[in-house]
Amino acid sequence: MKWFVNDLSLQRQFGSDHEFLGVLQDLLRLRHKSAAVAEGLHCSKSLREAPVTAHSNFREAVQKSADQNLRRAVLEWVASKGPFWEDSRAANADDYFEVQTIDATDTGAGEAARQILIGAAASTYSFQGAAYDYSPLRITHGLSEAPLGQLDVTNVWTVDQLLADAHRLEAAPQNWEQVIERAKRRFDRLAFSSNISEILRGEPFIPYVVERLFELLRVLQEFVESRNADGTYSTETQRLINEHFSGEKAWFSGESDGNENDFRSKLTFRDSDDGEDHFCPWHGKIKTPQFRVHFPWPMESAQKTLKIFYIGPKITKK
Incomplete structure (x- = not known):
């Protein structure tokens, strides 16, 4: 199983850098505890530029943290080691996907859809508090006015849900x-x-x-x-x-x-x-x-x- 971080779920919804960093700390703890999550939670190489608060993107919020170990661990994950789904992107002849009429082709949600189309098991992880706290996540293949098909992708949006998935798999x-x-x-x-x-x-x-x-x-x-x-x-x-x-x-x-x-x-x-x-x-x-x-x-x-x-x-x- 692979989980793909839904980039679209970062929409400046966090009230402060501290609030966002709390979510990241929980994710990092889970990556340490669960080999399934450490190996299976894929993000995009551009995730670190996603907006998380009214004034900070992902990278800026992390760099403001006074916790040196947290800064190192997070940036090692999203800027260095990944895993990044772009490194093994699934091929698709009609490579266009939308979520809620938003172009998701070059996001984790788009890659989850591509993986499912080639027969692989894939889910998405969305950051809580945006417009993606529900499951399944319906992804449209092709333009919304002329869709080639729709996929209902299992989506989790809390660390507890991700942990439960990992326990079932491990x-x-x-x-x-x-x-x-x-x-x-x-x-x-x-x-x-x-x-x-x-x-x-x-x-x-x-x-x-x-x-x-x-x-x-x-x-x-x-x-x-x-x-x-x-x-x-x-x-x-x-x-x-x-x-x-x-x-x-x-x-x-x-x-x-x-x-x-x-x-x-x-x-x-x-x-x-x-x-x-x-x-x-x-x-x-x-x-x-x-x-x-x-x-x-x-x-x-x-x-x-x-x-x-x-x-x-x-x-x-x-």
């Missing part, structure tokens, strides 16, 4: 190596110890465990992302703590004092990156079978990622 992992690779792509605020693959290699592969593991990792990812820039807790951070880190049925908890003493050596993990030992009694829990995810807690305010040191069978069995 095959479930079949072994532990694929699980770890998938986790690294999806959860960019988590770092995984290199010995985790060795721990899991001898364990039976159980799809339910994988499903629960991804849920635990998702909450940890959201926790790290939710903190304020200085590492303090936001309202969302506190909500996650209340919901998942406290109470009898909490997904995450620390070991009892007795277990900390009896299993201290087994709960201490050597970091292959810095050579330091890390005591990690805090863990995420999978009940059947009993699997655990161990990590250092609480996070220091300056930390940008959370290191996962252990994924495997429960350590503190007596």
Whole structure:
């Protein structure tokens, strides 16, 4: 599946550069998490010139951002690496397409139509808030007064919709190596110890465990992302703590004092990156079978990622 960014959906609809950059941040996170989106979301080489606010085009809005990492990542995507649909443009003898009577031939919507005409699977992604928050997107092949045909193209206009599409397309992992690779792509605020693959290699592969593991990792990812820039807790951070880190049925908890003493050596993990030992009694829990995810807690305010040191069978069995 390929998604094509609908250039026509950028019509100066954003009230500020900041509002537009928020949408881009969500898209970038999704590209990091989903290989299907990173490889399948195609844009045009001219997208960076599209108008996004009353005073800025795409490129200008990005360059005004104070976040150097965001500027680099976005411009690398739309100005350097793509993927760009022009690099593999589908041929069509009657190459003219319209959307809402507007010429869409040299846009992502036009390319989606060309791809469908040659039998390929294609959808469009439209930026929200313009006139394209609906699906399917009807694309006219040929002049509107003498059409050659019409195509109804599936269209998504939110990151959640795009993520749902990607999940449907992305095959479930079949072994532990694929699980770890998938986790690294999806959860960019988590770092995984290199010995985790060795721990899991001898364990039976159980799809339910994988499903629960991804849920635990998702909450940890959201926790790290939710903190304020200085590492303090936001309202969302506190909500996650209340919901998942406290109470009898909490997904995450620390070991009892007795277990900390009896299993201290087994709960201490050597970091292959810095050579330091890390005591990690805090863990995420999978009940059947009993699997655990161990990590250092609480996070220091300056930390940008959370290191996962252990994924495997429960350590503190007596």
